[in-house]
Each structure stands twice: as structure tokens, then as C-alpha cells.
Amino acid sequence: MPSTPIDAHARTDIDPFGLGVASGDPSGDGFVLWTRLIGRGLAPLDAKAVSVRYEVAADRGFRTIVRRGVLPARPEAAHSVHVEVGGLPSGRAFWYRFHALGATSPIGRTTTVPQTSARLRIAVTSCQHWEQARFGAYRDMIAQQPDLVLQLGDYIYEQTYPDQAKVRSFGTSEPLDLGGYRQRHALYKTDPDLQAAHRACPWVVTWDDHEVLNDYANLANRTGEPAAMFATRRAAAYQAYFEHMPIRPSIWHGASTPRLYRAVDWGDLASLSVLDTRQYRSPSPCAPAGIARNVRLDGCAEAAASTGTIMGATQERWLDQRLASEHRPWTLIGQQVFFAPLALDSAGRATFSDQWDGYTANRSRVLQGLSRSTVTSPLVLSGDVHSFWVNDLNDSGGRPVAGEIVTSALAAASPPRGASATL
Structure with a gap:
């Protein structure tokens, strides 16, 4: 790394680790560790680069330290470290902690992936609105000792809903720039149940829309803001997301734009392909140019266009290659929005535009990949719709290909009655 001047005089009179610690993206020989130093009242730390020491131990008492090091927490990254x-x-299980500014962080527990395994317990979560509910569900989740937490998006919400009951307040307006998104993420990270869940085991995260703006698709957005202007807001939201999540920098910074789709496989038992269904979408079907909203589509031919994609061509090829080379008994795909067809009328013509129903050709291509002989037990894991579903995924001939489990919101309002013909 390039040399970085360290602010040797930086001091704080509060706990700089007030946002907690986290680990993520485990592999057979390691993982990524995260923390962020913070100032008073969730303000950014008033300092230049600060030295942060980390320790990884084979025991909770840190009698056997297996890794240690020092790295700078830079202000341009909001004093976050990865x-x-x-x-x-x-x-193996490992424990970790950080030291900076005369303080020591809470201790987190993480694991490396076993080479051979007969068991994998995943806790799947999505949609946590700060104002609409507390995060106490994490207590039960962690009590069941999952190996991984898979967070499928809407980790934060950018918007308030005036017609919904509130248990607490954001206290600030909707974020529009880097400072605003940093503040929103920092607020979330103060929740004690969320902090405890991050300390308990490694997480695998991906975003949906509310990390930036409700229903956005690539650079199309609800208000029709010009693409160049919205790109600035999206970049700020993406930067703040990375600064607050246990994501490997080697993946994130390995492309011209931030990359979040990746593989997190569990030994010889399960492959886990984590998708990004927001950043690379083709234009929303049957919508004005530059507009992206989740609306009812009634017989929209564009939703079935062969050029339509919710994943983007590069990510599609990446997933297809993984499915072609699959050799594990379980094939898991973690992604954001409802994958199965979801009819809004009895005739099955009306659907939602923001889900895979708006990009049916892309869905067919994924199902074709899941139909390969190399894939034996495929399962799609989804979120977004604030309700629990178990769906059969069939090919165009009606033959079963895979299953889908949709998790409900961890902390957000239920969908309205009549949201689909099935409800």
C-alpha cells in the first residue's frame, strides 16, 4: 500500500468502536474483518489517518493469537477498515478485535469454511426499516447458531413512510449525498441487536434498492432524474455501503464499477452465488425512458423481450459458467427480488415490473442453467416482498426445475392485502 501519514495526535473521549465489528465472505482459509471509527453523535471522526491494530485468535481469551497487523483508517473511507x-x-472458529485511539473494540466471532461438511445452517434476512420496527428478531436468529447470515438487501431504508406507525425516528432527512448515506448507515449500526448479530458469525451481504433509492434500476429512477445526476447519488450510496459492510476489497475494487456479485461456497456441500439485480438492469419494461418504478404491468410485451436483463450480460455469463461447472450437491442462489411468476390477476396477465416478471427472458435463461445435469438440488433465496413464500420454479413446459424460498421482512410493514392474485 502507498505510505500514509498517520495522525499521531488523534484522540477521542468516546468509544471510537461505537458502530461495532463484523466479519464476512468466509473462505476455506480466511474471511474479511470490518470496523469503522466514529466520532461523537455519529459524526465522522475528526482526524486524519489513524492506525488501527487487529488481532485474530484461536480462542476467545486471545491466548493464541494467529494473526495480527496494523493498517490505516483513512478519512476518505470514513475511517473504516477492511x-x-x-x-x-x-x-475453524476464530475470534477477532481491533485497537485504536487507546480503545479496544468488542470481540467478534467468525469461521473459516470447512473442506468437507454435511451441514450448513444459513439465516436469511431482508428489509429492515429503522422507523417501523425494532431488530429483536436477530436475537432468536443468533440463538439458533447459524453458520452464515445471508442479508439480501434493504439493509437500510433511505425514505420514511408518513402513513406508517413509527417506533423510532431517522432524525434526519432522506440521504442524497455521501454524508447523508454515511449517517444513515451509522445510525443503523448503533442498534444493539444488529451489532450482536454481526459479532456472532460471518455475514454475506448484497443490496437491493433502498440502499440507494426505492425501485431504481441501473441509472433509471422514480423521479426521472438525469442519469448523470443520479449516477453521482448512486456512487455516494455505493461508497457508504462498502464503508459499512464486511465485503472483501479485492472483489469490490476489482472492476471499473463496484462489484458485489460473487461466490461464497461452503466446502464440498453447497455453492452460493450472490447476485446483484440492481446495478446492471436493462431499462424498465413499458416505462418512459429514465423512469423506474414498481408498477403493475398488464400484457406488457417488453417484459418478455430477449434483450431484457435484470443481471446484465457479464453477470449472466458468470452465473452460467458456475452452474455448468457445479459439482456440489446443493446449488444456492442468493438474490433480491421475487423470482417466481407472481400474478396480480386471475388471468395471469398482470405482474409487477420490478421483479423477475419484468425480465422473463433473463429468468428463463437462469432456469435453463439450473436445468443442467451438473445441478442436483437448486434453491433460490429471495427477499423484498415483506412476506414468506415457498415457490416451485418450473420451465416453459411446466417441469419443475428448482425451488424458491422468500424470506419476510426482518423489520418492516407487511404488504397490503390483495398484493397478488394468490394472497
Whole structure:
């Protein structure tokens, strides 16, 4: 890394680790560790680069330290740090902590992926609105000792809903720039149940729309803001997201735009392909140019266009190659929005534009990949719709290909009655 001047005189009279610690993206020999130093009242730390020490131990008492190091927390990254740890034994639990500014962080627990395994317990979560509910569901989730938490988006919400009951307040207006998104993420990270869940085990995260703006698709958005202007807001939201999540920098910074789709496989038991269904979408079907809203489509031919994609061509090829080379008994796809067809009328003509129903050709291509002989037990894991579903996924001939489990919101209002013909 380039040399970085360290602010040797930086001091704080509060706990700089007030946003907690986290780990994520485990592999057979390591994981990524995260924390962010914070100032008073969730304000950014008033300092230049600050030295942060980290320790990884084979025991909770830190009697056997297996990795340690020092790295700078820079103001241009909101004093966040991401440590990619490697070269550790597989299938082991480890404990970690950070030291900075005379303070020591809480202790987190994480794991490396076993080479062989007969068991994987995943807790799947989505949609947590700060104002609409507390995050106490994490207590039960962690009590069941999952190996992984898979967060499928809407980790934060950018907007308030005046007609919904509130248990607490954002306290600020909707974020529009980097400072606003940093503040919103920091607020979320103060929740004690969320902090405890991050400390308990590694997380695998991906975003949906509310991390930026409700219903956005690539650079199309609800208000028709010009693409160049919206790109600035989206970039700020993406930057703040990375600064607050346990994501490997080597993946995120490995392309011209931030990359979030990736593989997090569990030994010889399960492959997990994590998708990004927001950043690479083709234009919303049957919508004015530059507009993206979740609206009812009634017989919209554009939704079936062969050029329509919710994943983008590069990500589609990446997933298809993974499915072609699959050798594990379980094939898991973690992604954001409702994958199965969801009819809004008895005739099955009306659907929602923001889900895979708006990009049916892309869905057919994924189902074709899941139909390969290499894939034996495929399962799509989804969120977004604030309700629980178990769906059969069939090909065009009605033959079963895979299953889908849709998790409800962790902390957000239920959908209105009559949201689909099935409800």
C-alpha cells in the first residue's frame, strides 16, 4: 500500500468502536474483518489517518493469537477498515478485535469454511426499516447458531413512510449525498441487536434498492432524474455501503464499477452465488425512458423481450459458467427480488415490473442453467416482498426445475392485502 501519514495526535473521549465489528465472505482459509471509527453523535471522526491494530485468535481469551497487523483508517473511507485474512486452517472458529485511539473494540466471532461438511445452517434476512420496527428478531436468529447470515438487501431504508406507525425516528432527512448515506448507515449500526448479530458469525451481504433509492434500476429512477445526476447519488450510496459492510476489497475494487456479485461456497456441500439485480438492469419494461418504478404491468410485451436483463450480460455469463461447472450437491442462489411468476390477476396477465416478471427472458435463461445435469438440488433465496413464500420454479413446459424460498421482512410493514392474485 502507498505510505500514509498517520495522525499521531488523534484522540477521542468516546468509544471510537461505537458502530461495532463484523466479519464476512468466509473462505476455506480466511474471511474479511470490518470496523469503522466514529466520532461523537455519529459524526465522522475528526482526524486524519489513524492506525488501527487487529488481532485474530484461536480462542476467545486471545491466548493464541494467529494473526495480527496494523493498517490505516483513512478519512476518505470514513475511517473504516477492511482486513482480508488468509492462510488459516479450514473449518475453524476464530475470534477477532481491533485497537485504536487507546480503545479496544468488542470481540467478534467468525469461521473459516470447512473442506468437507454435511451441514450448513444459513439465516436469511431482508428489509429492515429503522422507523417501523425494532431488530429483536436477530436475537432468536443468533440463538439458533447459524453458520452464515445471508442479508439480501434493504439493509437500510433511505425514505420514511408518513402513513406508517413509527417506533423510532431517522432524525434526519432522506440521504442524497455521501454524508447523508454515511449517517444513515451509522445510525443503523448503533442498534444493539444488529451489532450482536454481526459479532456472532460471518455475514454475506448484497443490496437491493433502498440502499440507494426505492425501485431504481441501473441509472433509471422514480423521479426521472438525469442519469448523470443520479449516477453521482448512486456512487455516494455505493461508497457508504462498502464503508459499512464486511465485503472483501479485492472483489469490490476489482472492476471499473463496484462489484458485489460473487461466490461464497461452503466446502464440498453447497455453492452460493450472490447476485446483484440492481446495478446492471436493462431499462424498465413499458416505462418512459429514465423512469423506474414498481408498477403493475398488464400484457406488457417488453417484459418478455430477449434483450431484457435484470443481471446484465457479464453477470449472466458468470452465473452460467458456475452452474455448468457445479459439482456440489446443493446449488444456492442468493438474490433480491421475487423470482417466481407472481400474478396480480386471475388471468395471469398482470405482474409487477420490478421483479423477475419484468425480465422473463433473463429468468428463463437462469432456469435453463439450473436445468443442467451438473445441478442436483437448486434453491433460490429471495427477499423484498415483506412476506414468506415457498415457490416451485418450473420451465416453459411446466417441469419443475428448482425451488424458491422468500424470506419476510426482518423489520418492516407487511404488504397490503390483495398484493397478488394468490394472497
